[in-house]
Structure formats: structure tokens, C-alpha cells
Amino acid sequence: xxxxxxxxxxxxxxDFAAYDLWAKPLGLLYLGAMLxxxxxxxxxxxxxxxDQPAPKAxxxxxxxxxxxxKPSALRHIPRHYARYGMPVEAFKxxxxxxxxxxxxxxxxxxxYWYPGVSEAIRHIKQAFAHTPVVLGGVYATLCYEHAAANxxxxxxxxGEGEAKLMSLLSDLWGQRIxxxxxxxxxxxxxxxxxxxxxxxxxxxxxxxxYRCSYCAAHVLSRGFRRRDFHKVADEIAFWxxxxxxDFAFYDDALLAQSESFAVPLLKEIIDRGxxxxxxxxxxxxxxxxxxxxxxxxxLAGFTTIRLGLETSxxxxxxxxxxxxxxxxxxxxxxxxxxxxxxxxxxGVYLLCGLPHQEAGEVRDAIRxxxxxxxxxxxxxxxxxxxxxxxxxxxxxxxxxLEEEPLLHNNTLLPCRWTGFTYARYQELKHGCRSxxxx
Ligand code: SF4
Numbered sequence: 044x045x046x047x048x049x050x051x052x053x054x055x056x057x058d059f060a061a062y063d064l065w066a067k068p069l070g071l072l073y074l075g076a077m078l079x080x081x082x083x084x085x086x087x088x089x090x091x092x093x094d095q096p097a098p099k100a101x102x103x104x105x106x107x108x109x110x111x112x113k114p115s116a117l118r119h120i121p122r123h124y125a126r127y128g129m130p131v132e133a134f135k136x137x138x139x140x141x142x143x144x145x146x147x148x149x150x151x152x153x154x155y156w157y158p159g160v161s162e163a164i165r166h167i168k169q170a171f172a173h174t175p176v177v178l179g180g181v182y183a184t185l186c187y188e189h190a191a192a193n194x195x196x197x198x199x200x201x202g203e204g205e206a207k208l209m210s211l212l213s214d215l216w217g218q219r220i221x222x223x224x225x226x227x228x229x230x231x232x233x234x235x236x237x238x239x240x241x242x243x244x245x246x247x248x249x250x251x252x253y254r255c256s257y258c259a260a261h262v263l264s265r266g267f268r269r270r271d272f273h274k275v276a277d278e279i280a281f282w283x284x285x286x287x288x289d290f291a292f293y294d295d296a297l298l299a300q301s302e303s304f305a306v307p308l309l310k311e312i313i314d315r316g317x318x319x320x321x322x323x324x325x326x327x328x329x330x331x332x333x334x335x336x337x338x339x340x341x342l343a344g345f346t347t348i349r350l351g352l353e354t355s356x357x358x359x360x361x362x363x364x365x366x367x368x369x370x371x372x373x374x375x376x377x378x379x380x381x382x383x384x385x386x387x388x389x390g391v392y393l394l395c396g397l398p399h400q401e402a403g404e405v406r407d408a409i410r411x412x413x414x415x416x417x418x419x420x421x422x423x424x425x426x427x428x429x430x431x432x433x434x435x436x437x438x439x440x441x442x443x444l445e446e447e448p449l450l451h452n453n454t455l456l457p458c459r460w461t462g463f464t465y466a467r468y469q470e471l472k473h474g475c476r477s478x479x480x481x
Pocket of ligand 1: 260
């Protein structure tokens with residue numbers, strides 16, 4: 044029987060800054076695993092995993108970068124713009140070493156990173172003129188028309204890709220390929236194809252039970268579903284057995300209903316004697332942290348904790364989705380401190396540059412977080428199509444956001460205005476680090 048060949052490609056990032064905060068193309072690796080399980084031969088070119096400088100303590104670190112010319116829409120930004128990842132020639136020679144695949148799957152992340160997507164597809168098409176290229180991921184979902192018109196892909200898939208991709212490939216190849224809906228029936232993501240793997244990535248659920256006005260989780264996933272915690276522990280043990288110590292959770296709502304999921308999962312990890320460290324760069328919900336949960340998090344090896352507070356303004360907390368109140372946040376920090384965490388371990392994301400947001404609101408939130416015994420981290424707002432806040436962002440921004448995804452880049456502070464200038468943002472950022480001068 045003819046063995047189908049599949050090439051997975053994780054393209055370059057084009058941006059003013061990028062950092063490997065436990066960043067792997069997990070969705071793409073899940074698709075690769077599903078196809079491998081169905082008998083395909085799967086190869087991966089991860090443009091970002093190339094010649095990375097030595098990692099920091101827990102596997103995170105820098106990407107290799109090359110400074111490149113800025114696109115005209117970003118020419119006014121007084122910062123270097125770079126392509127992160129492998130040299131173009133290295134990508135072309137990796138393509139040249141492969142036999143022509145039956146399909147190439149390209150993923151995408153931030154909408155404003157699309158130049159890396161279209162560049163990768165251009166080279167793929169030059170190398171394999173007759174191979175269909177399928178694009179999925181975040182940019183493909185949120186800017187579907189833009190991606191269909193500009194990426195060069197033969198097929199663009201929006202939203203969760205498994206069922207749609209397997210249906211497309213079944214049609215193209217004339218053979219049925221299964222996409223199990225049950226998350227526990229899916230193969231582990233093919234992280235083994237990644238060169239020099241420094242950490243594992245774990246996804247225990249899909250979607251989020253909340254619907255915050257600035258977030259596209261509801262567009263990217265179709266509802267909140269969870270795996271069996273025993274199966275998640277099996278997967279962590281599997282990767283631990285292959286030498287990985289550090290694991291990043293990719294969930295949107297890891298701690299939701301913690302008594303029936305996070306607490307038993309963490310106890311299971313402790314009972315199995317798994318000596319690992321966990322990191323949650325996506326932030327976890329402060330609302331669900333109890334003294335008991337904080338205790339188990341500490342014992343199980345939670346090391347990098349990020350909470351999403353976003354704002355300390357009660358009206359905005361409510362109007363943006365009510366995922367946490369200030370009292371719940373303060374209780375959560377208290378529980379974590381009681382469990383033994385220090386301020387440096389507890390990073391708290393604060394959104395800044397929301398449409399019509401005053402700088403004083405961000406200043407108040409920074410002060411609150413410092414007083415609470417945690418560490419504030421500014422998260423510059425990036426307007427996201429299909430979110431509730433998108434229309435307000437389009438109306439408030441001095442940039443034509445609907446015309447050009449490059450202008451969604453948070454480095455621009457796309458919704459800045461006289462009440463929140465770039466200079467004031469710089470002061471706040473400094474105050475975030477120093478805890479004074481606000
Ligand atoms: S809780 Fe987090 S993941 Fe869920 S909708 Fe809100 S911001 Fe998005």
C-alpha cells in the first residue's frame with residue numbers, strides 16, 4: 044500500500060520581539076500524530092527550532108533572529124524588525140532534502156505574523172509545485188479572507204482543524220482518515236519530531252467556559268471539553284520517561300472545576316513520583332485557587348505561575364467577561380504565598396492599551412499587584428477580529444485595523460490615544476519592574 048507522506052511546517056515569526064516561552068506548534072503536532080497513527084509518514088520543519096541560544100533554567104529562551112526591512116505599514120515604528128528562526132537558505136535546503144510529500148500542512152499563530160506564513164508557502168510551492176498546501180491555525184481562523192487571498196495556500200481551514208482536515212484529505216486521497224472526537228482517543232502530539240526538545244507541552248482540554256470580550260478562545264475552539272486526568276498523567280509520565288523535566292500547560296482554563304480535575308491530576312502526579320516542573324504561560328484563573336489547590340500545585344512542581352487579572356477596575360472586570368474580581372485575585376495570591384510561593388514566582392498579567400482605557404487604570408492595577416505580593420506583567424492589547432471588543436478597537440484605533448493585520452501588533456499599542464500615550468506606557472512599564480515611580 045502506498046504510504047502517504049505529510050510535511051508539517053511551523054513558519055517564521057516576523058516581529059519586533061519574540062521569545063520562546065515554551066512555544067511549540069502543538070495543534071500542528073497533534074494533526075501530525077493523528078496522521079502518523081493512520082499510517083502516514085510525517086516530517087516536520089519547525090522554522091523556529093533552529094540554532095537557538097542556550098536555554099534558560101526551565102527550557103524557555105531566545106529564538107535565533109535576523110533583522111529585516113520593515114513592511115511599509117510598520118515603517119514608522121522606531122525599532123528593529125526581525126525574522127525569527129532559521130535562515131531562509133536552511134529552510135530551502137531542508138525542503139530540497141525531502142521527497143515530494145502528498146500534502147504540506149502549515150500552521151499560523153498571531154495574525155500580524157502572516158509574512159512568515161506566506162514566505163514559507165512561497166518556498167514550499169517552489170520546491171513542490173504539485174503538492175497541495177493546507178493552512179490552518181490562529182491567523183487562518185481569525186483572518187480567513189486575508190489568508191485565502193494572500194497566503195498562497197491551496198486550502199485554508201478555520202477553527203479546530205482535526206475533523207475538517209481529515210475530511211479534506213479523505214476527499215483528496217480517496218481513503219477515509221479518522222479524526223476521533225474524543226480527546227482521550229487521540230495520539231500524543233508528535234513532539235518527538237522536534238529537534239533538540241527542551242520541554243514538553245500538555246493540553247488537558249479544549250476551549251474555555253468563559254467568553255472575555257478581548258479573547259478569541261470561542262472562535263478557535265468549539266466549546267469546553269476535557270480529557271480524563273489519568274490519561275493526562277500517563278502522557279506526562281510518557282514524556283518524563285523520555286527525559287523531559289519541564290512542561291507547559293497550553294490550556295485556556297486549566298483550573299476550572301479544580302476539585303474534579305486539577306486536584307486529582309496533581310495528586311496523581313505526586314502519587315506516581317513524577318519529578319517535574321510545570322509552567323503556565325497562558326495564565327490560570329485566580330478564581331479557582333483555594334488553599335488546598337495551591338498546596339497541591341506547590342507539591343506537584345508548579346514553578347512558573349501566571350494569573351490573568353487584566354484590570355483592577357470592577358466595572359471593566361464585569362464588562363469584559365467577569366472572569367475574576369479583585370477580592371478573588373487577592374485571595375488567590377494569599378493562598379499561593381501561604382503555599383510557599385514568592386512574589387517573583389507569581390506573575391500577573393495586566394492588559395494595557397484597551398480601547399478608551401486611561402493610563403491611570405493600568406497604574407492602579409500595577410500598584411494593587413505589587414501590594415498583593417505578586418509581580419505585575421503588562422500585556423499590551425492586540426485587537427483580535429471576531430471578538431466583542433473588535434468593533435470598539437476598530438473605531439478607537441488611529442490605524443486601519445480591518446485592512447492590514449500587521450497593524451494588530453501589540454508593539455504599536457494599536458488603540459493608543461491622548462489618555463494613554465506611548466510615553467505614559469513606557470513609564471508604566473518601568474513602574475511595573477521597579478514597583479515605584481508611578
Ligand atoms: S478566561 Fe482566558 S481563555 Fe477564557 S475567554 Fe477569558 S481570556 Fe479567553
